[in-house]
Amino acid sequence: MSSLEEQIREIEDELRNTKYNKATSLHIGRLKAKIAKLKDEAVTRAMKSSGTGEGYSVKKSGDGTVVLVGFPSVGKSTLLNQLTGTKSETAAYAFTTLTVVPGLMEHRGAKIQILDIPGLIAGAAMGKGRGKEVIAVVRTADLIIILGDVFNDRHIDVLVKELYDAGIRINVPKPDITIKKTGMGGVRLNTVGSVDLNLEEIRTILAENKIMNADVLIRGNVTQEDFIDAMIGNRRYIPAFIAINKVDLIDEMSKKAIVKNLTKQFGQSPIMISAHSGYNINALKDAVYDHLGFIQIFMKPVGAPADMEEPLIVRAGSTVEDVCNRLHRDFVERFRYAKVWGNSVKHDAQRVSLPHVLADGDILTIVTKL
Structure with missing residues (x-):
């Protein structure tokens, strides 16, 4: 058979x-x-399958979790170090990372967990190269960065296929x-x-x-x-974008050709970076923040001014109930009403209930039972 x-x-x-x-x-x-x-x-x-090694267990933290997906030696560990300051072992040979290394990136008020995972290879979805453990981690992500390098940009197609075969649908609504x-x-x-x-x-x-x-x-x-x-x-439906590393090693014409080819193939322009030199890293951070769909909510205690210095970071579409759950586990049970100032209401200080959907920049007061 x-x-x-x-x-x-x-x-x-x-x-x-x-x-x-x-x-x-x-x-x-x-x-x-x-x-x-x-x-x-x-x-x-x-x-x-039992295999010979143990699976990877990573506790999610921060406002969102991002997984770096790429072939071995594409520069994931160097990029993690650049984004977060985490010390993930790096070397100029394949399979340096043999476990999942987490790091925390702080950007525009958000705390974002970045995971450096072992490199994927063709056949990973079917279990090759510890693919089963790696794919299991990717399926828990809030965002995927598909990382290639300027010498192997054709690997992007392989990575997208492996994610698809593993039941991961990128950049499409459920x-x-x-x-x-x-x-x-x-x-x-x-x-x-x-x-x-x-x-x-x-x-x-x-x-x-x-x-x-x-x-x-x-x-x-x-x-x-x-x-x-x-x-x-x-199936898992997860947003993703493409980043191409090591752009400091090629000329401008080659860089433009890669951008043109990948944009035509995948319908999105890749972010060209150098994890080694730090080139375009801030643009990459902005892309992570934007793709995660964060909004900022400013909390206003009853009878006190709003805290405009440290916003609460939540995902777009979050409700008052979501914020209550973030702040304290008892807030939903003790909830009386909330007041909102901002774009999600018709007038300032409007009273709203738990299902109310908040907008970026809203000021929120939650009133609870004693």
């Missing part, structure tokens, strides 16, 4: 040789579902799809908005996962891949 990897390659070859049209859409959906199921099985098997298994009645589809997927495609995809009866709700347009991801159910 062929291995999982061989089965995946055979189906991928068949998929590449099948031209998409209405007549083949069901077959293509079935092939994609088969590939996704086999890859998920391979990754799960790799994650569960599709609004609900699949509820039922005991009978076949597959029933309800949609909100324009949806290109038809009921037969959905039945075919679900059948590959032995789901014959289900209520399906789709809001907004989705692809076959989106629906398969929802069916598998273990």
Whole structure:
């Protein structure tokens, strides 16, 4: 019997040789579902394999966690040292980092945990090169920096594929799809908005996962891949951006060519840096802060002026309840009301409740029961 990897390659070859049209859409959906199921099985098997070493355990801290993902010797440890001052061992040979090294970067009032992990290699999603432990850490991240260098920028494509194969979806919103298994009645589809997927495609995809009866709700347009991801159910949706290291070792023309190629391929312009010299490190810090979607909230104690010197850093979309949970575990239970000054309210000192969504620069007073 062929291995999982061989089965995946055979189906991928068949998929590449099948031209998409209405007549083949069901077959293509079935092939994609088969590939996704086999890859998920391979990754799960790799994650569960005993191996010879222990897994990596890292406690999350700060306002957000960022993971540096790259091939060995791309400069992750040097970059961590540059961003945080953490002493991660560096050397000009592969696999220097054999464990996860955390560091704390402070920038624009935020405290951001940066993790230097062992380098990924091709096949990491299937467990090669301690890939199972590394991928497990990446899946917990709030942001991924995909780090390449000027001599191996083609590695970026390999890294993106490994993340995808491991069930990590970068820079895409989670599709609004609900699949509820039922005991009978076949597959029933309800949609909100324009949806290109038809009921037969959905039945075919679900059948590959032995789901014959289900209520399906789709809001907004989705692809076959989106629906398969929802069916598998273990995907992680994480923002990411690309940084290219060692730009101090090439000329300006070569630098522009790399930026052009990667922008065309991935739809985003990479940040060109030198971890060794510190070139463009502040721009990288700004990118980390912006991609994490931080906003600043200024706390105002009852009867006292607001503290405009040390803002509370929270993620965009945070509510008054989220802030209460950050400040003290009893605040939600003892909550009476809050007052807000700023862009999230119609007038200053407006009374709001726990579900109120805050905006950047808001001033907040929380009033609790005694």
